[in-house]
Amino acid sequence: MxxxxxxxxxxxxxxxxxxxxxxxxxxxxxxxxxxxxxxxxxxxxxxxxxxxxxxxxxxxxxxxxxxxxxxxxxxxxxxxxxxxxxxxxxxxxxxxxxxxxxxxxxxxxxxxxxxxxxxxxxxxxxxxxxxxxxxxxxxxxxxxxxxxxxxxxxxxxxxxxxxxxxxxxxxxxxxxxxxxxxxxxxxxxxxxxxxxxxxxxxxxxxxxxxxxxxxxxxxxxxxxxxxxxxxxxxxxxxxAGPAAADLSEPERADKDQIRRRLEAGEWLVDLRNRTAFAAGHVPGTFNFGLDGQFSTYLGWLIPWGTPVTLLGESREQVAEAQRELTRIGIDRPAAAATGRPEDWTDAPLATLPSATFADLAQVRHHRPVAVLDVRRAGEWRAAHLDGAVHLPIHDIVTRMDEVPEGEVWVHCASGYRASVAASLVAATGRRVVVIDDNFGLSAEAAGLPLVSEAEQVSA
Structure with a gap:
């Protein structure tokens, strides 16, 4: 056998x-x-x-x-x-x-x-x-x-x-x-x-x-x-010997409940991919798409114990997110809603402009914009844009006052973390553009000057 x-x-x-x-x-x-x-x-x-x-x-x-x-x-x-x-x-x-x-x-x-x-x-x-x-x-x-x-x-x-x-x-x-x-x-x-x-x-x-x-x-x-x-x-x-996950369907949230939860400072998490979120979302909601390390980054950033409402395109999407969260000890969502952003609010939808590194290179010729790099410290040390502000994504919630004033262009390595961070920054009322692009492939190719730690040390 x-x-x-x-x-x-x-x-x-x-x-x-x-x-x-x-x-x-x-x-x-x-x-x-x-x-x-x-x-x-x-x-x-x-x-x-x-x-x-x-x-x-x-x-x-x-x-x-x-x-x-x-x-x-x-x-x-x-x-x-x-x-x-x-x-x-x-x-x-x-x-x-x-x-x-x-x-x-x-x-x-x-x-x-x-x-x-x-x-x-x-x-x-x-x-x-x-x-x-x-x-x-x-x-x-x-x-x-x-x-x-x-x-x-x-x-x-x-x-x-x-x-x-x-x-x-x-x-x-x-x-x-x-x-x-x-x-x-x-x-x-x-x-x-x-x-x-x-x-x-x-x-x-x-x-x-x-x-x-x-x-x-x-x-x-x-x-x-x-x-x-x-x-x-x-x-x-x-x-302590944890019990099995409770994967029963969470309470359904209507527009009024979503509004009340937002006003109470709870986290309302939009599970759609960053392209869909950028096109239109409920103002004040955060984008943690299921197409990336959803539970890792949500669990990392959320103040522990904050109620979470999940907003998804379908019940299947909400169920997947709920399963992910139970794995890190967020046992039950406070509520959930499915459908489109228009089903979740009567307020005008917010958008999140997206761009490429080539767009950033062009914009810099015409007006000053702040660049926020939300990658990890090791990534920053290896290479980063000259003049960028470094604020690792896991610090974005507690160090929001360090985000530059004015128009802020946010980037990571490929776009997922940038969208998460940009949604958090945008919820504070700042003007934000998310760079949905590959840093390693596109930043230098766009003519943007890069700096590495080794170059800084030698200088």
Whole structure:
């Protein structure tokens, strides 16, 4: 009987859950909050889930592990050293779990992402390691999520853990990380192919397996950038044993309720893509399109606990957004509305002018405009427009008074974050243009002068 491993993707968070089975029974590693996806995958494969494994107490999402174990009766394996408030099946370094004769799982202590992080080795003829936030494709999990006081210890643990995996596992062992597919839990960009990897491939491409320790530590620490503010809420939620997501339909909001919620300072989030939002939207609403990292950026920017009303083109769009939000602990939208902006307000619709970098180059010849760059610090250091103001998107809400006066042109790397930020700025009454264009391909080509940190230092 062969072993199958099914990866269940969560692209908006850059994470993966795994369902491994032998055709009869299955185990799950690092399930997301919306466990219906895991249950459907198990049902489609015709298998019973008997064991659930957590690699660590997650910082980037609310786990579905506890709820899945409760639903299926599976043993819930969580590190014995983790302080949790629920009953679990404690597991430690070296413990072996016989899920079935074909599914033999060995725990390995691989600290670095957290102090108690475990990886799980599926032994046998086709070995695999579920490496969680330890060894990623071309990278490692970031070591700073437990606070600055622990970062220097954890980055060295991460180095040792990756080296242990490489030393003890065969080159043909498949690497199955939870993070690293756009997740902010990765220490550096994973880059390249993220479909599959092995220990042997990681030996060739992963810096942690080619650099000496001091170089790895220095490069990792230098590459760390900001991570989403909502992360601080995830660990406590996961240690408490969160319930399954409530995906029932939210209350429907009419025009009057939408107006009242806006007046109360609540967040009304337009889920449509940035082109549709730019063409017409309810004044005061914010654009977090479902075509990007919706939950990551909404969770990062919103003052935690602020009621959220979702505005979408269809019930399906609202349901997708609601599912995304439950994964980061925003359990229930305050309300929702569907249709067109004309269905949501009697007031005249607002528009958000959009442009390209070539348009910016032309405009600068005729009148002064402020340019607001909302990319992350690392992107800014690599190259930015001469004269631009840098205000990372995650700071835009708390530092709105630093947005320049007058007409403001907002850009990021490709347009998604620029639209989010521009909608927030526009809601304050400022004149805003969103640059919906690719910075890397178009800014310099348009003749706009660029500056890099290296050039600034040499000057």
């Amino acid at each position: 062969t072993t199958s491993i099914i990866a269940i993707e969560t692209p908006s968070l850059g994470d993966r859950t795994y369902l491994a089975h032998d055709g009869d029974v299955a185990f799950v590693v690092d399930p997301q909050r919306d466990i219906d996806r895991v249950l459907e995958a198990a049902a489609a494969a015709g298998v019973r889930i008997t064991h659930v494994f957590e690699t660590h107490i997650h910082n980037d999402y609310v786990t579905g592990g506890y709820a899945l174990a409760q639903e299926t009766g599976a043993a819930y394996h969580v590190n014995a050293a983790d302080e949790v408030s629920f009953e679990r099946t404690p597991i430690r370094d070296g413990d072996v779990v016989e899920v079935s004769p074909e599914l033999r799982v060995r725990a390995m202590h691989t600290p670095g992402h957290t102090f108690t992080h475990l990886s799980y080795v599926l032994e046998g003829e086709e070995p695999a390691v579920f490496s969680g936030g330890s060894l990623l494709f071309g990278s490692t999990g970031r070591p700073d999520l437990l606070g600055e006081a622990h970062t220097h210890d954890l980055v060295r643990h991460q180095y040792s853990s990756a080296r242990r995996l490489a030393a003890e596992l065969s080159d043909d062992t498949r690497v199955m990380p939870t993070h690293g597919f756009g997740s902010f839990c990765a220490a550096t960009s994973t880059g390249g192919d993220t479909t599959a990897s092995t220990i042997g491939q990681e030996r060739l491409i992963n810096p942690v397996l080619s650099q000496d320790e001091e170089d790895f530590v220095a490069d990792t620490l230098a590459g760390l950038d900001a991570y989403p503010a909502y992360y601080v809420h995830m660990g406590p939620a996961n240690a």
